[in-house]
Amino acid sequence: MALRNSERRLHVISRKTRLRAGQRRLIRGTNHGEFKILIRDRRRLWAGGALLVVAAPLLAGLIVRSRRQGAAGGGALPVATVERRDFVRTLRIHGVIEAIKFHAVAAPRLSGQGGTPMIITRLIPAGARVQPGDLLAEFDRQAQTKNYLDRETEYRDRVEQIRKKKAEETADKVRDERELKEAEHAVEKAALDVKRNEILSRIDAEKNAQSLEEAQARLEQVRRTLRLRQSVVAAEVRILEIQRERDLAAMQNAQRNSERMVIRSPLAGLVVLSTIFKSNGPGEVQEGDEVRPGVPFLQVVDPQSMQVRARVNQVDALSLQAGQKTIVRLDAYPDVVLPGRVHQVAAIALGGSFSDKIRTFPVLFTIEGSDLRTMPDLSAAVDVELDRVPGALVAPRDAVTEESGRHFLRIRSGSGFDKTPVTLGLASENEVVVQSGAPEGAVVLRGRPAAGGAS
Structure with a gap:
């Protein structure tokens, strides 16, 4: 046993000797400046390691202490109060909001014209309040005014x-009467x-x-000619009157x-402006835009x-x-926030957007x-009162927690919760x-109880 221990000591001494010899060889291979830098880096490394060893226990202690204080104090926990109300x-x-009483304004359909677009020259701004008779919009009337004047x-x-034709008829009638006489x-x-x-x-x-026969024949001829002439004049006057009525109708249509x-x-x-399709895409109508009749x-x-x-x-x-x-x-x-009521629930359901198996009912509030x-077309959230329990x-x-079909509340009692x-x-x-x-x-x-939490 003593021999083995001595052999181990010799082995360790020889190992340390080899390490020191290697360090001396490393130092000999470096100059004086590199040697100083090596020694300084080694000192810094030892100092940082010592500081980490000392600070780690202190930091762990602070973390554990803060957790214990948070668990002991009730202010940091999510709590609530049971209220009577x-x-x-x-x-x-x-x-979506929509108007019950409204008036939709469309581009006018003109008599005697096709679907030629019309240019808006004046337009009331969106959101303006108007009274009956106030101007909403005006289109370019130059062509219609010219048509009316024509x-x-x-x-x-x-x-x-x-x-003139009636005056001529009167003169011809006097001449015909004289000839008849x-x-x-x-x-x-x-x-x-x-x-x-x-x-x-x-x-x-x-x-x-x-x-006598010639005179009688002449009289009959004059009478027949007079009747024919009166019919022709009456027809010509009627034609002119029809043309006059047509011109009057055209003038009134133009007006x-x-x-x-x-x-x-x-x-x-x-006033709420609507979105129309323009040449550059959909957008609100503006002055100078072209709008087709009926839009x-x-x-x-x-x-x-x-x-x-x-x-x-269908469930709700x-x-x-x-x-x-x-x-x-x-x-x-x-x-x-506005009050309201359920006005109407449709009796027949409609098919869903993605599947006919999912049915929805239209409801008006x-x-x-x-x-x-x-304003119309604004999205809205409606809270419908289903039940009310006063006091x-x-x-x-x-x-609320549930265990075995029973419900529990964790109520504060002293520094803990029961x-x-x-x-x-x-x-x-x-x-x-x-x-x-x-x-x-x-x-x-509040919240789910943690393991080993309040009892």
Whole structure:
């Protein structure tokens, strides 16, 4: 045994000797400056290692101490207070606001013209409040005004032609009446001559009889000619009158077209500009844009009568009934909160967007309040009041734990929390009614209990 120990000592001594010899050889191979740098780096390395060894236990102690203080103090834990107030269970539904009373304004359809686009020269800004009769928009009326003036000129010219034709008819009628009188007088004279045939020769008597026949034929011809001439004149006048009526209708159409180019509000309300398709893509209408006839480009809505249209899934629709109270919130304006009610629930469901197996029911919610920021096409969230328990003890739902079908609340007791069995009532997504087991004002621990936590 002594021999083995001596051999081990000799082996260690020889190993240390070899290491020192190697260090001396390394030092001999370096100059004086490199040797100093080597010694300094080695000292720094030893000093850093010593500092780390000393600081590690201190840092670990501080971490453990802070954790123990946080566990012992109740202020750092998530807690809540059991309050006595009205418990309300709601159902949130998302929809879009639309106006109940509104007037859609479209580009006018002009008489006698096709679908030629019209240029907007004046347009009321969006959000402006208007009264009945206020100007909303005006289109370029130059072509319609020129058309009206041309039709008016043609109408006046036609009226003058009719007046001239009637004057000529009056003059011709006087001449025809004179000619008729002459023919009648000739017949009367020939009839008197025939009466003297008894005292005249046979030849003269035959001449008188022939003159009478000629006079009668002449009278009949004059009468027939007069009737034909009157018919022709009446037809010509009627033609002119028809042309005059047509020109008058064209003039009135041009006038109405010109008046249609100016659009005024029929009711008091708020102006909402619509999105139209332009040459560079969809956008709100502006002055100078071309709009085709019949295309709606703005609305005048009554902000006092608005509603929310939504689609509710088939499960939630069973909880909705007409008359239920609601609270409407605008997504764009979170500070706007308006009361309302469920107005109508559709009796027939509609197919879903992705599958016909998922059915939704259209629902309308009336908004009983009013706000100028309530505009059509804004998204809104509607909270429907399903149940209300007045004066109930309410606790957060995440403070309730369940074990073996029983419910517990972790209620503060001194510096810790005691697990107390409670009886629960109605529950919502965030709150629950405590029927018994917890007093009013009790401080309860929220969240799931940790292993080895409160008992």
